Amino acid sequence: MLIPLERRGARPVFRQIVDYLRRAIEAGRLAPGARLQPIRLLARELGVNRETVADAYRELEALGLTESHVGRGTFVTAARATLAPRAAVAAGDAGAVALAERPFTPLFSRAADAVAALPVLDFASDARAVRLDRVVPDAQLYPVDEFRKALARVLARGGRRVLDYGDPHGDESLRRVLVERLTAYGIEAHHEEIVVTGGSTQALAITARLFCDPGDAVAVESPTYPGAHAALLAAGLRAAPLPMTDAGLDLDALDALLARGGARLVYTMPTFHNPTGIATGLEHRRRLLEIAVKHGVPVLEDDFEKDLRVRGRAAPPLKALDRAGNVVYVGTFSKALFPGARVGWIVGARRTVDAATALKRTFDLTTSPVLQAALAQLCTSGVYDRHLRRVAKELERRLGAAFTALEERLPSGSTFTRPEGGFAVWVTLPQPLDTMALFPAAKQAGVVYTPGQLFHVDGRRSSSLRLSVAQCQPDEIARGIRVLGEVARAALPARASRRGGRAVASVHV
């Protein structure tokens, strides 16, 4: 125990020791039952007289904070210790550079302030509410036992290797698995054209930093993934929003933006776009790529839900169509498997991947090799593919329940998307509803969704919202959507909610 002591001060050393330990016990940092260091050891460590420590221990006991047991030592009493509020903790002063009249007021960077200023919504609700907000796979489906076995296996076989830093490009066993999986997606990549990252969020942050200097703009879809926007702000970058159509990113708008040098990078989610669920067709992909090639601008393809298709035929990823080397492809295990491993990847031209790897080192040196090796093991043993089949079946039921309920329960004049996979459905309620304004009432009534406004980098009002079927059973989804319909109807102006003419429309995306 290293108690900071002020030896030249007015307060006796004995009193300083008592105060430090008293604060630790009262704040719960020393838990009930914890044994204090033997007097002899603490005296030596602090360079003080044993009698000084003994005095302090006697005082603590007199205060009822500790109990001595002859021959066993001094223990924190079992009385309920509470976590003290910060004010009490700050009262400490022993040996410190006090200058209490000059408390440090942190002045954060512009980027940190911009990130902190992003809107935050309190999604937490009571247990009854149907949570249609989280795009996180259902924990009930996680292959926990298989993952435990995979971890045990890689630790038994190569424990020392996988507990070292590992290769900054990523564990080679995982990169070879990814090469095989990418081949099945139509992407021809060498394992040295891959770098493993801390989830796809880190992949986005690295790629943005790789191509953009502070102040540069990145073209993004509007609506888009708010986490990408936050990553851009943290890097001192701006997002240049481009409209989405039912067929995907508005390509004429993209062409015009790039023609005037308005973006250094294009960030896009061509498959199961977040939040709309739109998957673009082959022709859209070809044209997007042609525009990027024409203007010499790199494209960041975020394929986060690639493995969550439940029907229809997939168009090849942009990366599969890319021969010039413009596309940086990003994937993750977080949506189809579980997010807790924090493993994603970047695929790109060798030179791009090498530069990305150098940046990756400045983010966190490497991604945990033990988790990477265990995920590779899940793939080679067939667990991952079996898991995907199970998830697809379940997801089809959930999306189906959502589509049915949306058709039946939304106020007339609403529209929604019918994605062929992924977790998200994009619902647009009739004007003049504002889904951010509606949020508290919906939460109160028992359904939680994500208001559309959070997906627009310009923070515009929105009558749309994202529903995620990830976490709920079909019957819960149906119940949540019924509640949503009721709340929306109640909020509509009387004439609008009475008008029954227009039906609910859906669009296959």
Add this chain to the structure above:
Amino acid sequence: MLIPLERRGARPVFRQIVDYLRRAIEAGRLAPGARLQPIRLLARELGVNRETVADAYRELEALGLTESHVGRGTFVTAARATLAPRAAVAAGDAGAVALAERPFTPLFSRAADAVAALPVLDFASDARAVRLDRVVPDAQLYPVDEFRKALARVLARGGRRVLDYGDPHGDESLRRVLVERLTAYGIEAHHEEIVVTGGSTQALAITARLFCDPGDAVAVESPTYPGAHAALLAAGLRAAPLPMTDAGLDLDALDALLARGGARLVYTMPTFHNPTGIATGLEHRRRLLEIAVKHGVPVLEDDFEKDLRVRGRAAPPLKALDRAGNVVYVGTFSKALFPGARVGWIVGARRTVDAATALKRTFDLTTSPVLQAALAQLCTSGVYDRHLRRVAKELERRLGAAFTALEERLPSGSTFTRPEGGFAVWVTLPQPLDTMALFPAAKQAGVVYTPGQLFHVDGRRSSSLRLSVAQCQPDEIARGIRVLGEVARAALPARASRRGGRAVASVHV
């Protein structure tokens, strides 16, 4: 298998399928023995005639790339597939946006270029060489079995919870363990004043971004940890180097720098400084903190080897002396336990930690909760403290062997530090030796070290070098230092190596 097809092109679809699969097999992306998709499934997935796929499969077999087994399917032949060089992979063109006349030449950001331009040294050597370069704990000491058990336990108890994203501040079980450990260091922190990070490197990167805008300078020790320099460059920041004395950072130089507004943040390693091993005393720490408080500048205290003390009495961390809230304290499990979990932490004032957590989310959302929970388990079960005792005993032997060998084997006029813990010893050879120039000869002769030049942000020539005792047994350390002495003597000018007057000097740090 999603093969990108060009349906309007001149090349038959059958040929495009053959080419894609041939490249995949020749490049090893489809491994020998791998089963191709059944004809029916692939035809459906690609939206082509079954006969087209059957033709393609027949062609592949004719090329000797696959074998068919009636009733079982088509398999890649067992002939040795080799990983094709990139040129062969790039030859693919099926359905792609070709524009081969316009290959994308990535233009990286200034920050990415600056990071890529950092000097890189090839430390890899043949197996005989003594590796005194890596500051990475000896894998032979890793508690692999205990970690496997801890992982199994947290997955059995809370598998679903620890495989979700988890709290961006970090797993609460780990933060509570850290609160207890910090109390023993003299640091009074609440668990909400901690954010868990992807190792200390991520902690440095976050903290730099938190306080500094692009173009700002951070005061660093010279020499300093090169990874910190890289993280600053990646964030678009500059390093302002300050001299080190045997007692630590030159505080007059720091005071002068801060007085003229020359740094927005001070980065320091007061305990077992990398690369010199210097641990500063209480008075130095107090004064450093007074200077920072006086100028209102935050201090980033990197305490990466805190738990590796083998003798002497520790001065309290700066954070333990900090009442104004200027200090952001960073720790890690990478040096005292193992680096493969990639877990570190930031401790700071609540407001600072909240802002750091918002930035952390843009780096990678969260650090793997399963690893955090397993590390907490290692701590609460006593494994970590037992491990530290074992490591300290071993480290004492290794440092002792190094000190003895350095006294006996270095050329006269050399000096070295005698740290009270940590892995690194800082050796200064007589002028005019340049340890970067000497490196190839030393590696060739059988000893690998880290040249001093790599620790100076201005890249200046250096006659110093860092020796790490982390990875080697005492007898190897002695052998490596003997070789180092021989190589140094051979490189000295004749008159200097003959001159036997001045002895080798060491300084207790």
